[in-house]
Amino acid sequence: MLDKTPKELYERKALRINPAKTCQPIGAMYAALGIHKCLPHSHGSQGCCSYHRMQLTRHFKDPIMASTSSFTEGSSVFGGGSNLKTAIKNVFSIYEPDMIAVHTTCLSETIGDDLRTIISQAESEVPEGKYVIHANTPSYVGSHITGFSNMIKGAVTYLSQNTGEANGKINVLPGFISPGDMREIKRILNVMDIPFIMLPDTSEVVDTPMTGTFEMYPKGGTKIKDIIDAGNSNYTLALGKFSSEAGAVALEKKCKVPMEVMNIPLGIEAVDKFITELSKITGKEVPYEIEEERGQLVDLMLDSHSYFFGKKVAVFGDPDTVISLTEFIISLGMIPKYVVTGTPGDSFDKEIGEMLEKAGIKDSIVKNAGDLFELHQWIKNEPVDLLIGNTYGKYIAKAEDIPFVRFGFPILDRFAHHYFPTTGYKGAIRLVEMIANAIMDRIDRDAEDEDFELVM
Amino acid sequence: MKKIVDKVLEKYPAKTFKTRKKHIIVKDDSYEIPQIEANTRTIPGIITNRGCCYAGCKGVVVGPIKDMVHIVHGPIGCSYYAWGTRRNKAKAEDGEDNFIQYCFSTDMQESDIVFGGEKKLRQAIKEAMDLFNPKAISISATCPVGLIGDDINAVAAEAEKEYGIQVLAFNCEGYKGVSQSAGHHIANNNFIKNVIGKGERKYDKKWNINLLGEYNIGGDTWEIERILKKIGYNVVATLTGDGSIENIRNAHKANLNLVQCHRSINYIAEMIETKYGIPWVKVNFIGIDATIQTLRDMAKIYDDPELTKRTEEVIAEEVAAIEGELVYLKQRLEGKTAFLYVGGSRSHHYQNLLATFGVETVLSGYEFAHRDDYEGRDVIPTIKPDADSKNIEELKVEKDEENYRIILSEERYEKLKKDVPSLGNYAGLIKESKNNNIIIDDLNHYETETFIKVLKPDMFFSGIKDKYAVQKMGVMSKQLHSYDYSGPYAGFKGAVIFAKDVLAGVYTPGWRYVTPPWKTEPLIEGTIEKEGAAC
Numbered sequence: 001m002l003d004k005t006p007k008e009l010y011e012r013k014a015l016r017i018n019p020a021k022t023c024q025p026i027g028a029m030y031a032a033l034g035i036h037k038c039l040p041h042s043h044g045s046q047g048c049c050s051y052h053r054m055q056l057t058r059h060f061k062d063p064i065m066a067s068t069s070s071f072t073e074g075s076s077v078f079g080g081g082s083n084l085k086t087a088i089k090n091v092f093s094i095y096e097p098d099m100i101a102v103h104t105t106c107l108s109e110t111i112g113d114d115l116r117t118i119i120s121q122a123e124s125e126v127p128e129g130k131y132v133i134h135a136n137t138p139s140y141v142g143s144h145i146t147g148f149s150n151m152i153k154g155a156v157t158y159l160s161q162n163t164g165e166a167n168g169k170i171n172v173l174p175g176f177i178s179p180g181d182m183r184e185i186k187r188i189l190n191v192m193d194i195p196f197i198m199l200p201d202t203s204e205v206v207d208t209p210m211t212g213t214f215e216m217y218p219k220g221g222t223k224i225k226d227i228i229d230a231g232n233s234n235y236t237l238a239l240g241k242f243s244s245e246a247g248a249v250a251l252e253k254k255c256k257v258p259m260e261v262m263n264i265p266l267g268i269e270a271v272d273k274f275i276t277e278l279s280k281i282t283g284k285e286v287p288y289e290i291e292e293e294r295g296q297l298v299d300l301m302l303d304s305h306s307y308f309f310g311k312k313v314a315v316f317g318d319p320d321t322v323i324s325l326t327e328f329i330i331s332l333g334m335i336p337k338y339v340v341t342g343t344p345g346d347s348f349d350k351e352i353g354e355m356l357e358k359a360g361i362k363d364s365i366v367k368n369a370g371d372l373f374e375l376h377q378w379i380k381n382e383p384v385d386l387l388i389g390n391t392y393g394k395y396i397a398k399a400e401d402i403p404f405v406r407f408g409f410p411i412l413d414r415f416a417h418h419y420f421p422t423t424g425y426k427g428a429i430r431l432v433e434m435i436a437n438a439i440m441d442r443i444d445r446d447a448e449d450e451d452f453e454l455v456m
Numbered sequence: 457m458k459k460i461v462d463k464v465l466e467k468y469p470a471k472t473f474k475t476r477k478k479h480i481i482v483k484d485d486s487y488e489i490p491q492i493e494a495n496t497r498t499i500p501g502i503i504t505n506r507g508c509c510y511a512g513c514k515g516v517v518v519g520p521i522k523d524m525v526h527i528v529h530g531p532i533g534c535s536y537y538a539w540g541t542r543r544n545k546a547k548a549e550d551g552e553d554n555f556i557q558y559c560f561s562t563d564m565q566e567s568d569i570v571f572g573g574e575k576k577l578r579q580a581i582k583e584a585m586d587l588f589n590p591k592a593i594s595i596s597a598t599c600p601v602g603l604i605g606d607d608i609n610a611v612a613a614e615a616e617k618e619y620g621i622q623v624l625a626f627n628c629e630g631y632k633g634v635s636q637s638a639g640h641h642i643a644n645n646n647f648i649k650n651v652i653g654k655g656e657r658k659y660d661k662k663w664n665i666n667l668l669g670e671y672n673i674g675g676d677t678w679e680i681e682r683i684l685k686k687i688g689y690n691v692v693a694t695l696t697g698d699g700s701i702e703n704i705r706n707a708h709k710a711n712l713n714l715v716q717c718h719r720s721i722n723y724i725a726e727m728i729e730t731k732y733g734i735p736w737v738k739v740n741f742i743g744i745d746a747t748i749q750t751l752r753d754m755a756k757i758y759d760d761p762e763l764t765k766r767t768e769e770v771i772a773e774e775v776a777a778i779e780g781e782l783v784y785l786k787q788r789l790e791g792k793t794a795f796l797y798v799g800g801s802r803s804h805h806y807q808n809l810l811a812t813f814g815v816e817t818v819l820s821g822y823e824f825a826h827r828d829d830y831e832g833r834d835v836i837p838t839i840k841p842d843a844d845s846k847n848i849e850e851l852k853v854e855k856d857e858e859n860y861r862i863i864l865s866e867e868r869y870e871k872l873k874k875d876v877p878s879l880g881n882y883a884g885l886i887k888e889s890k891n892n893n894i895i896i897d898d899l900n901h902y903e904t905e906t907f908i909k910v911l912k913p914d915m916f917f918s919g920i921k922d923k924y925a926v927q928k929m930g931v932m933s934k935q936l937h938s939y940d941y942s943g944p945y946a947g948f949k950g951a952v953i954f955a956k957d958v959l960a961g962v963y964t965p966g967w968r969y970v971t972p973p974w975k976t977e978p979l980i981e982g983t984i985e986k987e988g989a990a991c
Contacts, residue, residue: 002557003548004588014579015587016532016563023533045599045630046498047508051537053921058541063925065901070498070506072844076603076631087501093469094902095503106531107599107631110569139531140564140600212970214905214928342532373558392539395557 001399005373007380017373018392020316021342023139024147025103026052027176027243029066031151032101034182034200036221039097040066043084043113043134044105045076059410060179060206060418065216067091067100071107080108081118088132089125097217099224102134103151109138131224133158143343144409145242145318148176152199152247159224160231162255167232169195170281171257173247175240175264175320176409177423179203179220184421185239185265188275191289194282197226197233199247207418231255235281239274240264240320242345264320266423267328267431268297293425300429301332304436309333311439316340316375316389317408319348319368321422325388325407326352328428330359332435337364337384344369372396386439403438407431457482457892464906472499479897483889491835492886494897495826497634497844503901505797505921506823510534512639513628514596515542517720520671520696521704522546523553525590527560529577529608530598534630535561543938544671545678546698553590560584564600573606581615581623592622592701602629622701624650634844635824635898637719637800644723645851647695647704652728653859655706661690663758664710668725668736669717669801672697674943679950680716680741687751687770688763695721708732708856711863712757714739714750718882719800719825727853729880733860735869738878741946742802743809744775744782753876757864774948782812785955789962790814792914795907797899797922798936800825804885806917806936809945813955815915819907820885821896830895832884901925915962930970932961 025042029052032040042049049068056064067090069075069083084102091100102115115134126132135154137147152173172189174182179202186203189196204220230236230251236259238248248259265274271294279286311334315322319341326336339352348368356364365378372389376396379387387397388405391412397404411417421427440456447453461480465473478493498504507515510528515538519526528535539559548554562580564573577595584593593615595608612625624646632638665684670677677697684691692710693703708728713736715725725736737753740746748771755767792815796803803820810817822829828836841848864872873879886895894911896903904922908929916926917936926933934940934957942957944950 004553004555004558006587010583010587012583012587014562014576015527015583016535016561018539018559019532019536019561019563021532022536023531026533041501045508046504046506047511047630048533050505050507050921051511051533054541054919055537057920057924061924063928064921065503065925067501067503068498069500070502070504071631072497072634073631073847074843076599076629083500086499089469090472090499090501094467094472094501105599106533106564106569107603110600110603138566139533140569141566143532208928210928210970212928212930214925216905 002376002395005376005380005399007377009377009381016371019342019371020340020375021143021145022055023106024137024142024144024150025105025139026055027144027146027148028103028135028137028151029053029064030056030176030202031148031155031200032103033064033205034202034221035099035101035155035227036223037098037217038101038221039091039095039099041087041091041100041102042066042068042105043080043102043115044069044107045071048105055410056206058412061415062206062208063214064206067095069108076107076111079111080113081121084115084118085122085125088122092125092127092130095216097130099131099133101151101155102132103137103147105137106139109136109140131159145176145320145343149243149246152244153250155199155227156230156247156251157254159227160251160255161228162231162257165232166234167195167229169197169233171230171233171236171251172196172198173236173238173244174198174201175243176318177264177321178418178421179205179207180419180421181423181427184424184427188290188424189278191287192278192282192284194278194284197230198222199227199230231257233257235259237262237277241347242319242343263327264324264423266321266324267428268294268301268331268425269327270324271423271425271428290425293429297425297428297432300432304432305333307436307439310335311385312337313386313388314338314375314379314384316372316393319343319345321408323348323351327355328431330355330361332432334386335361335364337382338375338378339364339366340370340372340375341368342371376400386435388435403442405434405438457894460910461894464903464910467902472502475499481886481895483886483891483893483895485891489831489886492827492830492895492897494822494830495634495637495824495845496842498898504898505900505919506635506898508630508636509628509632509639509642510596510598510630511538512636512720513626513643514538514594514639516636516671517640517643517696518594518596518626520544520546520556521699521701522548522556523590523700524592524594525555525560525584525588526594526596527562527577527580527584528596528598529562529564529573529601529606531564531600532561534598535559542671543673543941543943544697545675546672549700552700553588555588555590569600569604572604573601574611577606577608577611578615581611581619585619590621592624594624594626596626597629599630602627622650633848637824637826638845638848640720641723641848644721644727645849648724648727648731648851648853651701651704652707652724653705653732653856655702655709657706657709659690659692659709663689663763664692665689665712665714666692666707666710667694668713668715669721670694670697671717673937674939674945676741676944676946676950679944679947683747683751683770683774683947687766695724708734708859710734712737712754714754715882716741717801719829722882723851727851731853731856731860733862735864736880737876738882740805740808742805742950744812744948744951746805746808747947753878756876757872757879778948778952781952785952785959786813788959789955792962793818793911795913795916795918796820796936797823797896797904797916797918799823800829802936804829804888807888809951809954812951813958816890817893818911818913819894819896820889821899822885823898825885825897828882828884830884830886830897832887833882905929915958930967934958934961
């Protein structure tokens with residue numbers, strides 16, 4: 001497995017091997033799926049759209065719909081305006097969404113297609129009461145997380161309005177997380193009796209039930225009227241700097257909604273901060289139900305501590321979730337030895353560096369814009385006890401025989417993960433269980449018969 | 457059936473209606489094979505299943521060559537999505553390289569778009585050399601590369617000189633052509649120009665063959681090779697499942713080319729015949745009858761009593777080993793109906809396999825096949841390249857005087873053609889379709905959904921993007937690209953694995969639970985009786 005990866009480190013400047021990121025449009029497609037009755041549209045050649053639908057489908061094991069401008073060589077030279085106009089006409093007459101959310105690719109960005117102009121020229125093709133919005137998502141900038149962020153920004157920029165009638169709600173931009181996580185965050189808000197608007201919300205869109213009927217536009221997704229109304233909210237909580245800050249800033253600029261960026265509420269400290277902040281902003285008390293969950297998590301952390309203490313962990317994935325996860329790993333008494341994201345951005349290194357310093361952890365490597373080839377090389381030089389990351393980590397886990405926890409996006413080789421949260425105290429409890437199981441399964445596997453324990 | 461088709465098309469806007477109706481035909485045995493429109497541009501916004509030229513070139517044909525470093529020149533996505541997602545299995549040969557688990561990219565950034573990416577590409581090649589010292593490297597272009605004018609051919613030529621290994625450049629920008637198909641053609645041209653014919657190996661066996669257009673999805677190539685080797689054939693090269701560059705360089709040493717996937721590799725088959733005199737035969741290793749027919753065709757071409765005898769022995773052995781299972785599987789699947797919608801070849805091949813188990817294909821189609829794949833190669837002279845495809849190079853090859861061999865004399869070739877109609881020919885999908893079957897080119901989501909509602913097939917064979925939408929409609933859906941992570945499906949053993957997978961899909965108890973009991977049973981208090989598990 002991965003036999004061609006040498007132990008000797010080698011600094012690369014140009015060759016990316018086994019990336020820990022993918023490109024913008026898939027993030028924008030995911031964000032657009034979190035809007036009710038919205039069809040994502042990829043303005044580029046159709047290969048991108050098929051690939052992005054493919055990867056999301058493989059992660060969620062659910063239908064992922066999107067249309068494309070299907071560029072040909074001609075449109076690549078002369079611009080894709082007529083392709084998009086034809087697409088808008090076809091999509092509204094055949095597939096009847098309430099909104100088309102257009103994103104771009106490296107092709108239309110390199111050409112310099114002016115989407116705002118093209119969309120305004122296509123106005124006559126847009127039925128009454130329907131919308132076409134767009135976000136520029138050049139694949140050669142940032143990562144899928146950047147694309148997600150750009151689409152949220154696009155949605156609020158196009159739609160949100162401050163009409164002067166306060167709605168008494170708070171906006172929650174949950175970041176690039178799974179529908180299971182969005183459900184959990186909504187549950188917390190409901191338990192705390194806080195009225196809110198969440199954007200996007202992919203629950204009930206990419207985790208739909210089997211009923212014998214295919215719904216092209218499932219029940220879920222943020223309603224367009226709520227995105228408009230987000231301009232009238234009291235406050236915006238942007239969860240995850242990389243995936244949510246831009247949307248919140250745009251909303252503040254356009255509609256004067258005050259905002260705050262927080263870490264994704266994953267692990268005990270980030271959830272504590274999230275709950276505390278919710279209580280502060282709204283003046284609502286934290287109900288016992290939440291305290292009980294927290295208490296159960298702490299109980300679990302104490303019960304299981306001996307399996308975690310001092311263990312070295314390699315973790316990779318998307319910056320917002322990895323930052324929170326790293327903090328949680330420290331809270332469990334483990335050592336985040338290698339922390340990698342493929343998404344570029346120095347604030348990743350900085351924030352994690354501060355956490356490590358605060359915990360007195362030295363000799364860890366933290367890297368943004370890194371990749372799995374280098375991570376594997378580090379592991380070859382100084383091994384770890386646990387690997388946490390998306391499905392592509394399974395190759396390293398097998399090659400180096402490391403216990404492995406699947407976390408983040410994409411998970412292509414397991415079922416049901418997207419039904420369950422990793423956010424909130426509930427999600428933290430699940431993470432502890434997953435991590436403990438991986439470590440304890442390994443202890444069982446490796447134990448001599450005479451050391452094989454009944455009770456652990 | 458024609459009325460049903462008209463009804464489905466009604467919803468389209470006028471222009472879309474006009475275009476789409478040419479891509480749909482109903483097979484009518486009382487007429488000649490009707491003309492179908494294919495290999496034309498995709499209608500924007502139609503929700504196609506098609507991919508791009510890059511996917512056809514790097515993803516399909518070039519990528520499976522295991523001992524090369526395949527560098528994708530572009531932003532990260534293209535390389536990422538082709539990383540491990542097509543199940544072209546490969547195993548390192550003794551002491552040789554295998555890079556199939558890796559994903560290589562120049563990960564172009566904004567500055568590369570603005571100032572050009574050639575420098576970064578050069579550096580990436582240097583780093584690949586330092587790290588891996590591979591036998592050969594490929595460079596695949598993606599959408600922006602052509603637009604910004606990076607000359608990947610010049611970079612490749614330079615690198616060849618500098619490092620003394622082969623560096624192949626593929627100008628397979630995603631917007632070229634109208635689908636994956638353009639990418640196949642581009643890959644084929646490069647192999648003919650720069651790879652095939654460069655090998656110096658000697659082969660002492662007499663039945664040397666190449667397996668063309670077989671990508672070892674789920675181990676198909678290995679099952680086919682197992683059968684061929686058992687008979688006594690020597691496989692010189694497979695293009696390109698589990699392929700190695702050195703084997704492909706020696707492909708001109710074989711004396712017969714087997715074409716499994718006609719669409720992706722027919723260019724090479726034709727050009728090898730012109731250049732080296734090696735005949736090709738359309739084969740089909742999907743399905744028991746098809747595999748037997750193929751093996752017999754091959755024996756007829758070689759016309760060697762020893763080979764013919766061995767062929768029949770192997771067929772008898774293989775069939776005997778699975779006969780019992782076949783009977784059982786057929787009993788459970790017989791009478792069911794299927795839709796088949798796959799890329800450019802399987803929609804035809806699998807009809808035979810399904811028929812073995814008594815399953816009838818009522819609707820079939822290709823994403824990106826050309827008219828010859830539908831109507832047979834006889835129509836090739838009547839196909840005019842349109843504006844979208846005319847920039848794909850039509851390579852003209854000449855006879856290679858040094859290496860050209862007459863393997864079948866003209867006279868014998870003509871005689872053989874009567875016995876083996878698939879010698880140098882392919883009859884296409886439509887001919888083998890049953891009367892009243894619907895054949896659709898570039899089937900889109902709307903048509904998929906609507907035809908399922910109208911025709912209610914028992915099973916739908918397609919790809920990942922369709923799978924769950926179809927399953928949600930209550931129809932068993934299996935992927936015929938990835939085989940739903942199973943396989944092999946080729947050859948004798950594959951046929952059984954396939955049928956067992958279909959059986960599992962049709963008979964899994966999960967289907968019984970789709971409707972909750974409170975939706976069918978009376979809920980008025982006091983009237984419910986325990987019925988137990990009735991089914």
